[in-house]
Structures are given as structure tokens and as C-alpha cells.
Amino acid sequence: MKVFGFKKALPTSEAAAFIEVEMETPVPTGHDILVDIKAVSVNPVDTKVRRGKEDDGALKVAGYDAAGVVVAVGPEVTLFKVGDEVWYAGDITRPGSNAEFQLVDERIAAKKPTRMSFAEAAAMPLTILTAWEALYERLAISRDASANKGRKLLIINGAGGVGSVAIQLAKRAGVHVTATASRANSRDWCLDLGADAVIPHKDTETMGDSAFDWIFVCHNTDDYFDIAARLVKPGGAVCMITGASKPHNIQALMHKSARLVWEYMFTRSTYQTDDMAVQHEILTNAAALVDAGELKGTRTKTLSPLSVGTLAEAHATLEAGGMIGKLVIEA
Template identity: 50%
Template sequence: MKAIGFKSSLPIEEKESFIEFETVKPTPGEHDLLVKIEAISVNPVDFKIRQSAAKDTVLETPKIIGWDAAGIVQAVGEKVTLFEVGDLVYYAGDITTPGSNAEYQIIDERIVGRKPKSLTIEEAAVIPLTGLTAWEILFDRIRISPEKDKGKSILIIGGAGGVGSIAIQLAKNIAGLTVIATASRPETIEWCKNQGADFVVDHKDLITSVRNAGFQNVDFILDFVDTNSYWDSMVELIKPQGHIASITGSSDPVALNKLKSKSVSFSWEFMYTRSMFQTDDMIEQHNILNKIADLLDSGVLKTTLKETYNGLSAENLKKAHQLLESGKTIGKIAIKF
């Protein structure tokens, strides 16, 4: 089968930052699906791993990355119960196994959902990683409840990005929150409004812009950009007994002591935790993806696809990674095979 990978962590402009190669089509294990991939998407995690996984070395076998895909089930393992050959599926994958930048992929059925019927294959492919991340951070980490939290305020830092785009929709349409999203360019401001944000504020002067929007403090904050860069602003803006959650990680320690006087909670969200550690509730990602598919099919949520490239090629992956690395991406990019 054809695959795209890399042997060394090179700048994306370099000729061999991605290479096309042939490899053996994998065989599914007991709980696995073999999926013929028809579309993929790219996420910041892709370029971060490309930049670090083979630094100062040359791998013997090219590393295949990619963590968003939609396609058709071609074969199933002997203990598979959730899917059959011919099913259309979508998923975000497992960071510990070969990725989706290939014609075929093996994937554990417990982290796979049915493809939304109303979406094209490329519209579906952009949803899984960001949809799972946004759902988990809202409902598993902060544990927001539409019944008790409806009408409360949430600040989403990085509203026009892939995760921010779907988080706005979930926070507004499912949780019933008042959504404040950050954006600074006319096109990103418009995008956030189209996703359902009630207010769009400027991250360059976060405290002032949030307060100018009429909020002295907010109940919840989601950080999708840079934990430490916004930490003092988040500490200032969060309400006493509020909750801050982040997906971005930090190379420096986070000053959690600054939250003590307000009794504020803080959570990390990492979408790969369940598959990486084979948690007891790993099948929840299957359930969440199916819930999101239902919400997309009923029109409660909409795809966040912004741009599509045609064809599985090193060139298309380079273009997608370059755009992601620029930090100017709006919504999601798909590559249709």
C-alpha cells in the first residue's frame, strides 16, 4: 500500500520532510478494524510530532503519522462486535500506532465511530480529533452539565482553530453556555461568530477585551493556545470556584498556587489518554463519536472543514503542515484521497 512518512525531523520546506513509499497492508488483530482510508485531516499534533520524533537521527523505516481519518471497513478482527465490513467510519486514532497518512490503517474498534450520514467523507474526516478533544474537555474534565450550568459563561482562547471551532458549537448548542471566544483578524472573528460565539474578544489584550464585553469574571476557561502565556490573565478572569482547562501543555511549571485563594480547579485534556493507557472506559470514544455523528446529522453541529486538498501525496501533506505551522489556520484542512 502507499503511505507517506518521514525518516528524519526536517523543516517542512525540505524535500524529504515527507516521502512517499510502499509498505505492507496491515492485518487486523482481535479487536481491530482494517480501514481503507478515503480522507484525512491534519492537526497541530501532526507537525509537532513530525518536528520531534526523528530529531538528529535517520529512521530505518519511515514513520507514518496522522490522527484523523474517514473511510470504509475492509476487514475485521475475530472479536470485533461494533462494526462490519463495508461500514463507513471516522476516528482520531491512537498516538502509539502507525497513523492515517496511508491507504489503509489498523484501528481498535473502541475508538471508532460511525461516519455521519449527512457529511461528505472530507467533511467527516476533520471532526474526530477536535470533536473528541472538545467533548472531553467540556464534559469529562470540567464536567459541565446542561442542567446545572446552562447560562454560565465560558471563555475559549483560540476560538477559530480546529478545537476552538467545535468547542464553541458544543458549549453553545449542547451545554447552553454564554460563549466568549478569542480572535483578532476580521476573518477569524467572523468564523467564531458563525460557529455560535456570543462575543468575540481580542486575545492580545484579553482582560480588557473580556471586561469591555461586559464580563468581570467568567465561570469556565478553555485554553487552546498557550497555557503559560495566558496564565495570569486566566487567573485574573476566572470566577471564584471556577474551572480552567487546557490542551496545550507547558515546558515550564504552571503556577497552580495562583488559583488557591479562589479555589479554582485546573485540568489537562489529552485526547489520546484513553487509547494510550487502554483505560477501562476506552469505549467512551466510540460512544462520543457516535453522539457527535448524531448531532451533525440532526444539524445541531456542523463540520468545521475550511479547505480541501485532493490526493494522498507528500506535496499535499507539506502544504497542509506549512499552513498549520503558520498559526493562521481557520477551522480544519482535509485531504481527500
């Protein structure tokens, strides 16, 4: 099979930023399914992995979101059979989806929505899992809309992939959603997804204190920690999805008895937690929402085919900033 990866951190303008390698197609064991990749999406984490690659001569195959067809199953597999169409966000500790075939643990995959194409489906899993876990598990927002009447959520970077799903899930839960977006097209995108209000990013710096029950920062923690600590209500919660590169004063949260929580979608697969299969359940529930017309797709740009050239273009697009929704590469 063909795989597409990199051996060192290089700018996307370099011809060797990505390389194509021929490898043996793996054989599934245990809980693994072997998937014939039909489409992948490219996420900010992919570019971070590439830029952080050690120059050790080892090939790194990135890519996490994917949709495809099961072509073989391990002996312990019970959730899928050959021929099933699946979607998943993968496992950061294993070779990624930038390949013709990929092994993935059945407990973090699910059957894709029937009303979505492979390209549409590939755009969603990582952002669905991140948003779902952040809202319902980390921030502990109830999925019962009656429990959230009058409660307010601020989503920093509402037009990004994670923010786009979070807006929809929060509105389903009856929450008043304010999203940040500074360009006209990104503001329109957030409103179309159901946001009650959209404000420019810079407006968070001048808003009154203690304005929101929950704050979900889908952007750089270093840029928004102090703002989030000021804007969260006493007893509220702040969720971050990126690491901090400098110290932050947590006293403001302590004085408000507010919680600071982190969401990392790869935690369950990385640590092989006892509840790994929860991600299968989340993606199954999300597929039902998509098929019922209650969760919109977020694909906004599609490249083809999966190659070193399209991967370089995709990474360059994300690194340039300003992306709305998700970028997908069809195999």
C-alpha cells in the first residue's frame, strides 16, 4: 500500500516536506479493523505533528480523521463486518490515515452517516469527539435542554472545525451560545449553525466580567486564558483544548470557585482507558443526528487525490490561518 508521511520538519514549500512510501498492507489483530481509506480531513494537529517531527530518520504518517470501508477484521472484533462504511478520528500513537489502508481499534470507530459521502463524513469525527467530550463531559453541560434554560456559553473561534460542531451541540442542549468570529463570512457561518450572537475576537477583551456560565476556548490557550478567567461566572467552568506555553495565574479561577478543565480527544486511545468504547458510542449517536438532519456537516474545502502535493497544499492552507470549517482530501 502507499503511505504519505515525512521524516523531518520542513516547510510545505519544500519538495521533500511529504514523501510517498510503499509498505506492506497491515493485517488486523485483536480489536482492530482494516479500513480502505476513501477520504481524510486535515486538522491543525496534523500540522503541529509535522512541525514538531524529530530529525531521526523515522517516517511519520499523520492524519487522524478518516472515512472508508472495512476490508478485514481482527478476531476480537464484534462491532463491524467486512463491507461496513465507517468514520473515526484515529489514535495519535499509531500510524495515521494518510495512507491507502489503516488499522484502527473498533472501539473508537463507528458506522458513518448514511446521508453523508465519504468526504463529508471524513470532515467530522475529530471535531465531533472534541466538542462532545468538552461540552458534555468536561464542562458537564446537561444534554437535557430544560436544565440549561438561561445559561450561557462562550465559544472562542466558533467558525473553526471544533467550534462549528460545538455551536450545534450546545444549541441542541438549550444553551444560549455566543461565538467569536471576526470576518463577515465566519460570522455568517456561526449564525447559520445556530449561534445566538457572534462577536469579534477582540470584543472579548472589553466585555464585562462574569458574563458566561461556561467558556470553551477553541484557540490558543495563551491568548485567552486571562480573558476566560475574567469572563466566567462564579461556579462556572472553562475548557481549553491546546496546551499553554507560558505560566498563567489561576487565582482568578480559585476566587470564583470556577473549574479549569482540559479536553484532549486522544486521551482514551492513548491510555487505552476502560471506557474507550465511549467514542464508538459518541460517533454512533452523532451519525444518527446527521441522518436525522439535526447535525450539519462542516466540510468547506475539498482536494483530490491523496498525494504528497495535496497534503502539502492542505497543510499550507491551515498554517495560513482563517480556515472556516474543515478541509478534506478525497483518496
